Amino acid sequence: MNNAIELSHVTKTYPTFTLQDLSLTLPTGCIMGLVGENGAGKSTTLRLIMNTITRDSGEITVLGQDNRSDAFRELKNDIGVVLDEAYFPEVLNPRQVGQVMAQTYTRWDEATYAGYVDRFALPWKQRFKDFSRGMKMKLAIAVALSHSPRLLLLDEATSGLDPIIRDEILESFSEFTRDESHSVLLSSHIVSDLEKICDYIAFLHRGRLVLCEEKDALLEGCAIVQCTRAQLSDLPEEAVLGIDQSPYGVRALVRRELVSPVFSPEKPTLEDIILFLAKGEEQR
Secondary structure, eight states: OOEEEEEEEEEEEOSSOEEEEEEEEEETTOEEEEEOOTTSSHHHHHHHHTTSSOOSEEEEEETTEETTSHHHHTTGGGEEEEOSSOOOOTTOOHHHHHHHHHHHOTTOOHHHHHHHHHHTTOOTTSOGGGOOHHHHHHHHHHHHTSSOOSEEEEESTTTTOOHHHHHHHHHHHHHHTTSTTOEEEEEESOHHHHHHHOSEEEEEETTEEEEEEEHHHHHHHEEEEEEOHHHHTTSOGGGEEEEEEETTEEEEEEEGGGSOGGGOOBOOOHHHHHHHHHHHHHTO
């Protein structure tokens, strides 16, 4: 099996929002970052993958199974899910959560769970309702990693957390994919997090997939040039991916191979690329 997730021409329509003709592929052994503004369709995409909402059209395959099939429902142990809010009974502490999960997952590994609880410095006897947001998310991630999953689906798992906690959590995801049979789909609007750990980047904007590319190829293939408005016309039209004009001149995101070195192209960050592409979509 070469791909952990395959979406082909998937559409989901709500009264005020449509996820349009979404096609993307997450290769096994990789981390894909799903980036976009709030309301872009990231959570809708993850819910469609888990089949907690039904698609209007298209095909979705997860770990080799159609996600509407009986076989997919048997994959509970193989998929770890962390939503943007962690949901456990408020009166339970981490030790009791582990006892409940042992009855839920056939491959529950208590030693692995204990290792993550200790690593994340979570208090074993403190009730969930008294946890901070960061502690709640770390507990949810500890649970997701402790039943031998092959795929992690993470919806804004690092949102609202301080940088130290985010780094700690991102490192646990990187470690997870050192096993080449493991894969991660991580949605976030924190682009710097995705740049650190992702192999692939998918950018959703207003329900439409703007790009889905290998991160390193994307960063190497793009450049930023600074020029005057007059010089802008000297750039090949097909090279320009986005423009930011100000009283001080023009910054343009370009395809590096199509632009002369005379423009002194600079290497962009992933956030630069996303912001330029978003502006380009707004100007359509």
